[in-house]
Amino acid sequence: MNPVFEIRRNYLIITVDGELDHYMADQIRLKADTYLEGTRIKNVIFNFQHTTFMDSSGVGVIMGRYKQVRRMKGKLYAVHMNDSIKRIILISGLHKLVCERDSIEDALKSE
């Protein structure tokens, strides 16, 4: 399944349906760049509500987006993470860079 992109205020919401592996990560990377270039987007929200799986390719794509939002002094949020995704985030050390929120609304509120 394809990732879904949505813009709200200066937030880019990336909803990952299904499995965030190398194949999906490549698709996110290519499309996210076109959204982030030359727009006023500052923050990125990864919505994992319908994500059933993630591996190190997912870690790579999150780290890549983190570098981009940091350049714009923005923040990177992750919402609706299930236990296995939380574990990957923890083992990879990403929890130090990513702000965890319960829902998209929570993430939008936090600025």
Place this chain on the structure above:
Amino acid sequence: MGHQAFWKKTDTDTSEKQAGEELWEQERNIRDNKMEVSILAIPENEQLARMLVTAFVMPLNPTIEELSDIKTAVSEAVTNAIIHGYPKELFFGEEKYVHITCRNEEHTLHVKIQDEGVGIEDVKKAMEPMYTTKPELERSGMGFAFMEAFMDGILVKSKLQKGVTVIMNKTIGKEVCHE
């Protein structure tokens, strides 16, 4: 243990073959099983590889967490084979395969992921966390670290221009004792 009889090659002599089969029936643990598949080395097949191994390990009754561990480890090894074993710039348009062998023995899953790609020059270096040869592709360098974290054992063998073999195992159902 049953596996010795299970792997024993049956002889051409019929009586011995029969005896062998009986032994196989008697000694083979009901969970013992084996699978060998070769899949085309394309990113779309990483999901297929995960699904195959997941389906194979189901009779061992893994927990959701164990299943997720195995899925991640297999995904890492297969992705490595596809991206690093057969880099596009060298193998574009060529039909290359990743070979997956699974074996259930009692409560342990053994899985072997093999490619015939470029190989790894320094396996030890490659296994260091955060080390990657492809930062431009946003590779995190966590692949081997995840395989180590999520499986009980891992062995990586490689010869330049011959390919890489990753052998991993995980015993199912021991989480309960640990926690």
